[in-house]
Amino acid sequence: xxxxxxxxxxxxxxxxxxxxxxLTFAPGAFTVLLGPSGAGKSTLLRSLNGLVRxxxxxxxxxxxxxxxxxxxxxxxxxxxxxxxxxxQLIGRATVLANVLTGRLGYHSGLRTLLPFSAxxxxxxxxxVARVGxxxxxxxxxxxxxxxxxxxxxxxxxxxQEPALILADEPVASLDPATAERVLSLLHGICKAxxxxxxxxxxxxxxxRRFADxxxxxxxxxxxxxxxxxxxxxxxxxxxxxxxxxxxxEDSEEPLQLKTGTHA
Amino acid sequence: xxxxxxxxxxxxxxxRRAVLRHAGLVGVIVxxxxxxxxxxxxxxAQRLIEGGPALGQLASEMVPPDFSRWxxxxxxxxxxxxMSIAGTALAIVISLPLALLAAPNTSPNFAVSQSCRLxxxxxxxxxxxxxxxxxxxxxxxxxxxxxxxxxxxxxGMVGKFYAxxxxxxxxxxxxxxxxxxxxxxxxxxxxxxxQVLPQLADITIYRWEYHFRASTVLGIVGAGGIGFELIxxxxxxxxxxVSAILITILLCVVVVDSLGAWLRKQLK
Numbered sequence: 439x440x441x442x443x444x445x446x447x448x449x450x451x452x453x454x455x456x457x458x459x460x461l462t463f464a465p466g467a468f469t470v471l472l473g474p475s476g477a478g479k480s481t482l483l484r485s486l487n488g489l490v491r492x493x494x495x496x497x498x499x500x501x502x503x504x505x506x507x508x509x510x511x512x513x514x515x516x517x518x519x520x521x522x523x524x525x526q527l528i529g530r531a532t533v534l535a536n537v538l539t540g541r542l543g544y545h546s547g548l549r550t551l552l553p554f555s556a557x558x559x560x561x562x563x564x565x566v567a568r569v570g571x572x573x574x575x576x577x578x579x580x581x582x583x584x585x586x587x588x589x590x591x592x593x594x595x596x597x598q599e600p601a602l603i604l605a606d607e608p609v610a611s612l613d614p615a616t617a618e619r620v621l622s623l624l625h626g627i628c629k630a631x632x633x634x635x636x637x638x639x640x641x642x643x644x645x646r647r648f649a650d651x652x653x654x655x656x657x658x659x660x661x662x663x664x665x666x667x668x669x670x671x672x673x674x675x676x677x678x679x680x681x682x683x684x685x686x687e688d689s690e691e692p693l694q695l696k697t698g699t700h701a
Numbered sequence: 702x703x704x705x706x707x708x709x710x711x712x713x714x715x716x717r718r719a720v721l722r723h724a725g726l727v728g729v730i731v732x733x734x735x736x737x738x739x740x741x742x743x744x745x746a747q748r749l750i751e752g753g754p755a756l757g758q759l760a761s762e763m764v765p766p767d768f769s770r771w772x773x774x775x776x777x778x779x780x781x782x783x784m785s786i787a788g789t790a791l792a793i794v795i796s797l798p799l800a801l802l803a804a805p806n807t808s809p810n811f812a813v814s815q816s817c818r819l820x821x822x823x824x825x826x827x828x829x830x831x832x833x834x835x836x837x838x839x840x841x842x843x844x845x846x847x848x849x850x851x852x853x854x855x856x857g858m859v860g861k862f863y864a865x866x867x868x869x870x871x872x873x874x875x876x877x878x879x880x881x882x883x884x885x886x887x888x889x890x891x892x893x894x895x896q897v898l899p900q901l902a903d904i905t906i907y908r909w910e911y912h913f914r915a916s917t918v919l920g921i922v923g924a925g926g927i928g929f930e931l932i933x934x935x936x937x938x939x940x941x942x943v944s945a946i947l948i949t950i951l952l953c954v955v956v957v958d959s960l961g962a963w964l965r966k967q968l969k
Contacts, residue, residue, distance in 0.1 A: 489876060489879065515882035520881070527877070528874045529871075539892065542891055551890065591877075594877070594881070
């Protein structure tokens with residue numbers, strides 16, 4: 439369980455990326471964040487593991503009463519996997535080496551200088567096998583396709599033994615067929631292991647299909663929060679400010695929304 | 702069929718102005734070069750004409766090269782090689798922490814970054830020959846002052862290049878490591894260094910090749926190695942031995958450079 443209490447993010451240039459938001463994410467639930475670019479999806483996701491600092495309010499997690507406390511933040515981060523749009527792997531490192539970086543949160547100080555233990559390597563290989571890449575374990579990541587790289591990203595999150603996975607547009611850079619496979623892999627793993635997930639997406643169709651709950655954001659504020667069945671035409675209009683071209687992951691958002699909220 | 706329009710003519714005018722600007726700049730650069738040559742006495746025909754025969758005389762004394770003392774050069778050559786390796790090793794050990802503290806993305810704060818940059822520029826602004834003289838005065842003749850001079854001057858160079866390589870790493874894997882709970886130190890060991898190791902190796906090997914050449918010069922101020930033999934032969938005006946030593950050094954430089962090239966290939 440993780441929740442935000444009046445969490446607000448105002449960037450130094452005055453842009454209010456996230457208006458005071460209070461949300462609770464239940465254990466094991468697959469939540470999808472929808473909204474146009476600049477609506478605050480990334481900011482909300484990154485505030486859930488402290489990559490973005492709140493300017494007001496707080497985030498409360500299972501192992502951390504307040505993410506502003508460094509030790510609590512670290513405890514929280516090591517149980518929180520993150521999957522990125524650009525996968526954020528080290529291209530010249532092997533799949534195994536990249537996945538092992540997911541274990542760093544469990545190491546402290548000088549232990550870091552020693553190699554990873556055999557147990558951790560086995561665990562990493564288990565994660566690699568789970569995303570279907572075991573025959574590529576010793577291949578350099580920059581030799582893999584986009585979809586394979588994103589699977590490595592998922593394995594890196596998995597090896598953390600997470601209670602929560604945050605995914606920031608994990609399939610936005612993939613072709614539709616690959617996107618579908620990668621997303622259902624992520625969804626299947628989260629459901630099987632009871633991992634809560636907060637996933638930002640562009641595609642309404644995917645959101646309706648995979649989400650237990652959809653949170654719609656516009657201009658940094660929550661404008662919809664409910665089950666996919668409640669997301670009708672009017673609600674979609676409220677999120678996007680216009681009728682989105684469904685099933686088009688490249689759909690550019692209406693211009694008036696891209697400028698964001700300059701306070 | 703396109704008729705020349707006012708817009709096109711405007712573009713052509715603009716283009717001609719750009720060409721003229723460039724030509725003017727090239728002209729100025731050429732003038733400055735001639736000025737520099739004139740200032741340094743290059744257009745003094747008298748001196749150059751007289752210099753020709755003197756040079757010829759010197760060259761004739763250099764042939765045939767006299768390799769008869771080669772046994773005496775083996776030890777100093779090994780010294781020179783050892784100096785270049787030891788100097789490089791020391792330079793790595795001092796440079797890496799300084800570079801990590803100097804690069805903005807791994808430095809704890811702006812003040813630390815700036816002071817490390819200052820240290821690096823200070824070290825590189827003192828020529829190794831001057832450092833060699835200082836260290837010879839401090840610890841006496843031999844290879845040790847040479848190694849210290851090479852290492853310290855190189856730290857200024859190598860540290861700067863390391864810092865630049867570190868500064869330009871892809872920041873995204875760093876964010877991913879932080880998100881997984883990695884500490885600042887772990888981000889460096891597992892996200893920054895894995896990205897830049899080939900570049901750091903490249904810089905280091907180039908520097909080693911350079912050290913071999915530089916350590917021959919350092920011998921001139923008494924910092925040991927083959928350079929010491931070279932200056933000794935010059936002092937007793939044995940130009941045939943000087944040329945023999947120069948040929949020997951050239952051969953060794955070729956060997957060291959190709960070894961370096963091979964190493965770089967292995968570490969790619």
